[in-house]
Amino acid sequence: MNVVGKIFRMTLPASLGVILLASCETDLKEVDRIAAIQAEEPVDISQGVTVVYSDSALVKAQMTAPEMRHYNVEKPYYEFQKGVTIIFFDDIGAETQRITSDYAIQKETEELTEFRGNVVITRADGSIIKTEELIYDQKANTFYNHVPIEAYFKDGRGNFMGSSFTSDASFENIEVQNSTGLYIFEDGEGPAFR
Known part of the structure; x- marks a missing residue:
């Protein structure tokens, strides 16, 4: 075997080792860089959160979430990555409805709250x-x-579907x-057909 062949056989494994170490070092530097950015994020994280909203000493709503993140950025917002439940109450303290979702974000400046993933409103x-998806516009007080x-009537007598709603x-x-639906009338109810 000539000298070039011996050098090539000895150099190839060494070269591959250097390349692999260099690529690992680059990957580790990237991981460190991302971790440093995340560590610098201006975020407050709270676990096992319960927030009660009241007006004139009357409880209007209660929110619970496994985790709440508050981002202190130019346009601050709250994020609920692990889901949220909000229960609304009337003036005598009876539950009127509840909203649950897998994820939510409350944008303080825009005064919007967005619920996403398995959003269920129970009356x-x-x-x-x-x-x-469900969006609450605080300024207009609308969803x-x-x-x-999809909506299901309280007594199982029907349902309806639509492309969107307000x-x-x-x-x-x-x-x-764009709604379609089904409603089952009992005897004596509904339109008369002749």
């Missing part, structure tokens, strides 16, 4: 609304969304776009 009368919605804050006046 005190037993009616249920399901969707993948709306841009994705399909509603007042109490879910009393809901406008569903």
